[in-house]
């Protein structure tokens with residue numbers, strides 16, 4: 410009381426979203442100190458109190474081992490910058506309340522893809538000129554023995570997958586689908602947010618220019634028969650070097666036995682190219698046609714090869730596997746996107762004959778992810794807007810999506826940190842599982858817009874931005890305290906202390922260990938590739954949700 414607030418120290422025991430909150434949403438802080446009955450919210454510029462709120466009863470959280478006391482300050486709706494203060498404990502980080510509070514974060518998260526570009530000089534200027542590297546991986550790629558071909562092929566461009574420099578078609582599937590959908594669903598919201606790309610084009614939205622960088626590379630990975638190779642990587646992961654110093658041969662890798670291409674990669678490719686065809690149509694008809702032709706050639710290959718898996722890496726290849734035992738969801742997604750784009754009976758029949766294999770069509774216990782594309786298939790069918798859709802199928806997907814969203818919200822509300830993860834869901838990339846659940850709530854809003862869906866999705870965003878057991882934002886350069894040492898080669902190899910901007914790290918990964926509690930199993934050290942790597946498929950649902958929040 411006598412202590413001037415400016416002398417009150419920041420406390421890690423009061424956890425808020427370090428970015429902020431939307432005016433209309435519910436607003437919580439999580440307190441792990443057991444002293445203090447109320448929290449005062451103060452204006453960050455004047456240090457004047459604007460409200461006092463009770464600190465709730467302690468809830469024990471099995472995922473973290475924390476005892477958590479919530480503060481509900483939803484009543485504060487006036488835009489501004491604030492912090493919370495609890496006598497005897499300290500103060501929280503500063504956060505904002507504003508309608509567009511996530512606009513700069515959308516921009517930085519989407520711009521992170523510029524920093525993943527392969528085959529071109531990269532600079533994060535004008536925002537972050539200190540992050541840059543020289544064009545990498547420019548040599549022609551060699552056909553690895555597993556690809557069924559010999560010789561070399563031009564295969565320049567695309568995005569580095571993650572903290573490594575591999576380029577993997579399967580992981581491009583969900584990544585590109587999610588980013589293209591961000592544009593399709595939220596174009597009016599992101600219209601005004603330019604990305605200041607070196608190759609920004611007048612009249613073309615920047616997000617589409619960035620996405621095209623990776624799409625152009627994907628197109629180089631299709632064989633003449635329509636099938637698509639699995640990946641382009643070196644034989645082994647390089648050390649912690651800059652991309653330009655990675656001189657090992659770039660290899661086009663296949664399954665090792667005929668037909669060498671596989672169904673998951675080809676299905677993902679077909680779906681992505683089908684979406685791209687409709688999205689780019691307004692801007693470049695020729696490119697749109699080219700994407701559609703590629704997608705349809707991929708479909709012909711799928712029809713002949715519906716279940717070719719990429720199991721384990723072929724002999725001599727030790728980079729990321731992205732092996733997936735179930736090929737059916739990728740094919741269903743390809744059919745759904747091709748139907749949505751073309752309206753052709755062939756694709757429609759395939760979808761209707763197969764979608765019922767998933768019951769429910771959308772399940773609140775499972776988020777989409779790189780090996781799980783069924784949700785994408787269902788959503789795109791139900792949102793297609795085509796006149797000849799099967800009303801029964803649309804209604805089933807609509808009802809299941811709402812039920813799934815209700816289940817997710819229920820788990821959020823029952824969880825001390827307000828996220829839907831069950832205790833056993835802290836596996837590799839758990840932060841993206843959270844973001845993908847948030848995306849499911851945002852898509853459910855297209856079917857029925859309940860306030861709890863927005864609140865629940867934003868709760869998950871707040872978790873990612875520091876309202877968690879580490880009081881740390883999992884996205885680089887976002888929030889007051891953020892992950893500093895991602896397993897990201899350019900961040901580790903360059904001379905800049907801070908990591909490259911806008912990257913979400915994988916997050917807690919219990920990997921079958923029983924202690925510490927699962928959500929505590931994250932380490933902000935560069936060596937921890939199982940918890941602290943970054944990846945293009947993890948940033949994508951974050952971009953989607955941030956765009957949707959605008």
Ligand code: 9MR
Pocket residue numbers: 571572573646728729730938942
């Ligand atoms: O650095 C690699 C990272 O990019 C991958 O995601 C990860 C999993 O495939 O593997 C990392 O490489 C490690 C390798 O698998 C095992 N030896 C240690 C390597 C990390 O330095």
Ligand code: 9MR
Pocket residue numbers: 570571572573575728729730731837838938942943944
């Ligand atoms: O995201 C992938 C995760 O689901 C897997 O469990 C893990 C191990 O196979 O691989 C992750 O993907 C990595 C990929 O294999 C190589 N590039 C980095 C990816 C993120 O760590």
Ligand code: ZN
Pocket residue numbers: 526527528545546569574652
């Ligand atoms: Zn490269």
